[in-house]
Amino acid sequence: MPRVWDVPVHDSTRVRDARVAAEDAATLAGLDEPRTAAAALVATELATNLLKHGGGGRLLIDLVDPPRAAGGRCLVQIAAIDHGPGIIDVPAALRDGYSTARSLGAGLGTCRRTADDFDLHSMPGRGTVALARVGAGPEEAVPVAAVRVGGVNVPFMGAEHSGDAWTWARSGDRLTLMMADGLGHGPEAARASTAAAQALHRWAHLPPSQALVHLDSALRGTRGAAVAVAQVETGAGVLRFAGVGNIGARLWAGGTWRSLVSRPGIVGVHRHATLREDRMPWAADRLLVLHSDGLPSRWTPPSDPRLLAADPAVVAAVTVRDASSAARPVRDDTAVAVLAPTLPEAP
Ligand SMILES: [Mn+2]
Numbered sequence: 001m002p003r004v005w006d007v008p009v010h011d012s013t014r015v016r017d018a019r020v021a022a023e024d025a026a027t028l029a030g031l032d033e034p035r036t037a038a039a040a041l042v043a044t045e046l047a048t049n050l051l052k053h054g055g056g057g058r059l060l061i062d063l064v065d066p067p068r069a070a071g072g073r074c075l076v077q078i079a080a081i082d083h084g085p086g087i088i089d090v091p092a093a094l095r096d097g098y099s100t101a102r103s104l105g106a107g108l109g110t111c112r113r114t115a116d117d118f119d120l121h122s123m124p125g126r127g128t129v130a131l132a133r134v135g136a137g138p139e140e141a142v143p144v145a146a147v148r149v150g151g152v153n154v155p156f157m158g159a160e161h162s163g164d165a166w167t168w169a170r171s172g173d174r175l176t177l178m179m180a181d182g183l184g185h186g187p188e189a190a191r192a193s194t195a196a197a198q199a200l201h202r203w204a205h206l207p208p209s210q211a212l213v214h215l216d217s218a219l220r221g222t223r224g225a226a227v228a229v230a231q232v233e234t235g236a237g238v239l240r241f242a243g244v245g246n247i248g249a250r251l252w253a254g255g256t257w258r259s260l261v262s263r264p265g266i267v268g269v270h271r272h273a274t275l276r277e278d279r280m281p282w283a284a285d286r287l288l289v290l291h292s293d294g295l296p297s298r299w300t301p302p303s304d305p306r307l308l309a310a311d312p313a314v315v316a317a318v319t320v321r322d323a324s325s326a327a328r329p330v331r332d333d334t335a336v337a338v339l340a341p342t343l344p345e346a347p
Contacts, residue, residue: 001190002063002165003028006158009047009080010056018047018059025061025076031136038114039076039134045107046080046130052107053093054082054128060152060317064133065168067117067150067312068342075116075135079152079317086124094120119311121318123304129317146234147175150313151337152320154294156185156330163189164292164335167197169204176204176211176231177339179247181292183223183266185333192222192268200229207231208242209277212267219268227267228290230260230339232282239282242275250301251280252287252308257301284341289319294334299323312338 005021007014022043026036043059050057060079087093094108108130112118115132122128155162163182168175180196182189199218203211208229215227226245232238241249243262250257260278287308289301299319307315316336324330 001161001187001194002153003160004153004155004162005059005061006154007047007059007061008056009050009059012051015044015047015051018043018061021059021061022076022078025063026134029063029074029076029135031076031134035134035136039078042111042115042132042134043078045111046078046132049107049130050080050082053087054080054084057082057084057127060154062153064151064313065149066135067133067148068145073136075133077131077133077313079313080130081127081317081321083127083321086126087120087122087128088124090120090122117311119314121304121307121310121314127321129314129321131311131314131317145170145175146173146342147232148312148340148342149175149177149337150311151316151335152313153335154320154330154333156294156333159186161187161190162333162335163193164294164333165190165193165197166290166335166337167200168339169201171205173235174205174231174233175339176200176208176229177288177290177337178227178229179290179292179335179337180267181226181245181247181333181335183225188223189225189333192219192225195219195222196225196227196267207277208240209275212242212244212275216267216271222268224266224268226262226292228262230288230290232339234282237282239280239286239288240277241280242277244272244275246293248289248291248293248295248297250289252301253280253285286341287315288339289315289336291319291336292332292334294330294332295320295323295336296328308340309343312340315340
């Protein structure tokens with residue numbers, strides 16, 4: 001079951017908690033000593049940065065699939081999320097030795113240099129998301145996919161395990177993203193959604209509606225889960241989608257967001273004779289968001305055009321941050337996963 005560390009950072013005593021959590025995550029990911037130290041350094045810098053510039057926030061540490069090459073070894077993902085004033089000049093903040101009136105913050109530049117992936121999104125008045133991934137080192141020679149995938153998973157009430165799980169798998173030029181929400185929350189919910197994630201890797205060569213039939217078998221004996229499966233066939237430019245139960249799906253296409261609809265039910269509990277599968281064009285200007293019902297159903301999709309180019313996990317973290325508030329407290333595990341086209345390499 002995927003462990004998640006949700007570390008609130010509101011005073012300097014929590015910086016140590018962030019570092020220890022990153023070390024635990026690195027151990028679980030099987031990182032060697034230098035890369036474990038790298039994860040600890042990044043977590044320390046991001047937590048310190050939250051205190052200095054974000055007015056405090058949270059560090060969400062998770063083990064994730066590689067964003068561009070499905071099948072590689074998992075990475076430690078560290079997301080720093082705040083509701084602070086935002087950073088006006090992001091390129092300046094990323095330069096080493098960047099100073100503000102209050103501090104000399106080499107922190108973000110250090111993170112970018114140390115991590116395998118680093119991205120940052122900041123909106124004045126809304127806050128900042130800084131996201132880093134630390135893995136074993138350069139990705140192995142797995143061909144890079146034409147889509148990128150990323151997400152965040154927030155356990156209810158700071159629990160150690162989320163009842164939600166997401167993963168992605170690759171089979172030829174089919175890239176399949178799955179989101180599962182185990183019934184309820186806690187370890188039994190996590191067992192159901194983890195079973196779905198494991199089974200997905202066996203059946204990712206099938207179209208989503210057929211993969212769901214096998215996931216249903218894999219989830220027998222568990223509590224069951226809401227599951228949605230989205231598959232991009234990059235050569236044909238096709239997106240297929242099928243879902244059972246309450247997983248939200250929004251597609252950005254042609255300048256607007258549309259919802260993709262699942263049918264009611266519980267995978268692993270009620271078997272469906274036939275499953276509807278939606279099929280639509282996929283192109284380089286699309287973005288797909290899958291989310292569990294921890295996100296309020298009437299959340300507003302991100303409107304900042306810069307997010308289309310951001311790391312998919314940054315989009316997910318911004319979505320989670322902006323959907324929850326003191327007036328709308330989260331009542332369940334919350335996972336958001338985003339599928340986006342791979343951008344051309346910057347020259
Ligand atoms: Mn749920």
